[in-house]
Each structure stands twice: as C-alpha cells, then as structure tokens.
Amino acid sequence: MRTLAVLLFVAGVAAVAVALARRSTVADGHVMEAEVLALVREYGVVALTCDPKIPIGHGGAVFSCLATLRDGVTQRLDCTLERDGQLTAKAAGTAPRQIRPSGDPWGRRP
Secondary structure: OHHHHHHHHHHHHHHHHHHHHHOOEEEEHHHHHHHHHHHHHHHOEEEEEEOOEEEEEOOEEEEEEEEEEOOOOEEEEEEEEEOOOOEEEEEEEEOOOOOOOOOOHHHHOO
C-alpha cells in the first residue's frame, strides 16, 4: 500500500512538472524596457515604453516598444528575445501621431 502511495505521489509531481513546463512565462514590460534601453541608448533613445505583458515561450519572445529620441521624435521598435537570451531591436517606423483638425473645411480632404 505504501509503494502505491509513493508511485501516485511521484506520478502527480511529474504531471504538475509537465504542466508547468508547457506554460509560457510572462515578463513584465518594465523589466524588458530596462534591457532594451541599455541596448539602444547609444542611438539617442532617452525613454522607452514596451508592451505591458510579454509572453516568453520555448522559442523566445517577440514584442514591440515605443522609443523616444533626444529631439522628442518617437520610433516604434520591433524587439526579439531569442531562445539563447540574445536581445535584438529593429526600427519599425514612426508611431502614428494625432493631427489636430484645421478650421478649413477644404483642409480635411483626402
């Protein structure tokens, strides 16, 4: 009876371990901001805002950040965290800015 209980305990622990190993880790965006900022600060980036929750799976993670440069221009970065821990950030274009409508009705034409 004791052997059966030990085997059931070991099987239960193994099932929990497999279930936990299959789940992806979710990193806080603030943690990744610090890592990416250290990587891109030499290019004139003064502030960075990344996705709030970044899922990290078996193959790594793909997420985006919004970088603010010295002159106030914003730039979206596509970031990748590889499986081996290598972090890369690539410029993806400017972030959309909201333009105030003018008082001229002809100014709103496409």
